Amino acid sequence: MVHHFNYLLLIPLMVAAAAAAGDEFMNENSQLFPSAATTAIHLPSDPVPPSCPALNPNLNYRPVIGILSHPGDGASGRLSNDTNASYIAASYVKFVESAGARVIPLIYNEPPQLLEKKLNLVNGVLFTGGWAKTGLYFSTVQTVFKKVLEKNDAGDHFPVIAICLGFELLTMIISQNQSILEQFSAADQAATLQFIANTNLNGTVFQRFPPDLLQKLSTDCIVMQNHHVYVSTVMGQHYPVTGFQWHPGKNAFEWGLSTIPHSEDAVRVTQHVANFFVSEARKSSNRPPAREVLDNLIYNYTPTYGGKAGRGYDEVYIFT
Numbered sequence: 001m002v003h004h005f006n007y008l009l010l011i012p013l014m015v016a017a018a019a020a021a022g023d024e025f026m027n028e029n030s031q032l033f034p035s036a037a038t039t040a041i042h043l044p045s046d047p048v049p050p051s052c053p054a055l056n057p058n059l060n061y062r063p064v065i066g067i068l069s070h071p072g073d074g075a076s077g078r079l080s081n082d083t084n085a086s087y088i089a090a091s092y093v094k095f096v097e098s099a100g101a102r103v104i105p106l107i108y109n110e111p112p113q114l115l116e117k118k119l120n121l122v123n124g125v126l127f128t129g130g131w132a133k134t135g136l137y138f139s140t141v142q143t144v145f146k147k148v149l150e151k152n153d154a155g156d157h158f159p160v161i162a163i164c165l166g167f168e169l170l171t172m173i174i175s176q177n178q179s180i181l182e183q184f185s186a187a188d189q190a191a192t193l194q195f196i197a198n199t200n201l202n203g204t205v206f207q208r209f210p211p212d213l214l215q216k217l218s219t220d221c222i223v224m225q226n227h228h229v230y231v232s233t234v235m236g237q238h239y240p241v242t243g244f245q246w247h248p249g250k251n252a253f254e255w256g257l258s259t260i261p262h263s264e265d266a267v268r269v270t271q272h273v274a275n276f277f278v279s280e281a282r283k284s285s286n287r288p289p290a291r292e293v294l295d296n297l298i299y300n301y302t303p304t305y306g307g308k309a310g311r312g313y314d315e316v317y318i319f320t
């Protein structure tokens with residue numbers, strides 16, 4: 001995959017500074033509902049009902065996101081001590097679903113052919129946070145990432161978002177340097193994000209942020225991270241890859257730490273990032289057989305509530 005690296009320069013967008021502080025359901029082939037935002041109010045007395053705008057034939061309105069599971073139970077053994085266990089925090093699933101996509105779990109230690117088959121059923125991939133930086137997990141991230149780049153090279157628009165550990169692993173993979181990461185002392189807290197001077201936000205995750213929210217990113221503590229000053233958000237120059245060293249999904253969906261911001265603005269950040277990711281996935285032309293998608297959706301699994309411990313994730317999907 002060496003030839004990709006020239007094109008995979010990650011452009012830093014931001015650094016962060018830690019602050020001190022029934023029939024309503026559609027079936028598989030039915031039309032989408034008209035969007036309220038696109039139609040003027042229609043009065044019964046109007047002679048001709050307004051027609052709904054045509055759907056964009058270039059977009060996939062049924063995107064599916066693959067989320068790679070991480071070793072362990074996500075709860076320090078409180079839920080499972082199975083050495084083969086891996087998990088996906090349900091907050092990542094909700095994050096994706098909240099923006100109009102469904103999820104297929106990519107289980108990191110399942111047979112490679114199965115993983116590849118599932119990768120062909122999705123329109124984008126999310127690499128989660130966690131701690132595993134070596135072994136099978138690292139090599140699976142590497143393999144999945146390579147295949148994602150190949151999909152893009154072959155002409156599909158196939159986005160990736162990499163959060164925290166995911167971002168760090170992509171940094172190691174792209175730089176081919178296992179020691180590129182600097183040590184940091186973890187201190188979970190809300191933070192501000194500072195844009196790098198003269199950053200062009202066009203085409204980035206921040207393009208869709210309204211001006212008031214962009215402003216608040218740098219003044220209010222509305223994102224959750226755990227480092228001091230560092231590069232916090234990057235995007236690929238030639239690939240739809242975005243990395244976050246903060247946790248865009250937690251604001252709306254995780255309650256275990258008192259430091260996670262839950263203000264309306266913090267939740268708006270979660271929503272805009274999710275909308276960005278899924279809007280990228282709608283550009284993917286991959287249209288796998290519907291039945292195969294259904295058979296592999298995360299709806300075939302049940303999450304476990306672990307939030308009563310008062311720490312860690314509220315809900316996790318565990319795969320053994």
Ligand SMILES: *[C@@H]1O[C@H](CO)[C@@H](O)[C@H](O)[C@H]1NC(C)=O
Pocket residue numbers: 077078079080081
């Ligand atoms: C896992 O092992 C720990 C330590 O022995 C134990 O406290 C915990 O209850 C075990 N978890 C489960 C789900 O059995």
Ligand SMILES: *[C@@H]1O[C@H](CO)[C@@H](O)[C@H](O)[C@H]1NC(C)=O
Pocket residue numbers: 084107109110111319320
């Ligand atoms: C480990 O988990 C994976 C994914 O669920 C499964 O495919 C594999 O058979 C499991 N291996 C063992 C030894 O249980």
Ligand SMILES: *[C@@H]1O[C@H](CO)[C@@H](O)[C@H](O)[C@H]1NC(C)=O
Pocket residue numbers: 177178179180181
């Ligand atoms: C890997 O990254 C570290 C930290 O930036 C640097 O000191 C080292 O020279 C790099 N190694 C290689 C082979 O580039």
Ligand SMILES: *[C@@H]1O[C@H](CO)[C@@H](O)[C@H](O)[C@H]1NC(C)=O
Pocket residue numbers: 202203
């Ligand atoms: C933003 O990016 C799009 C697509 O890359 C391009 O067509 C457009 O001209 C850009 N707009 C600005 C203001 O740079």
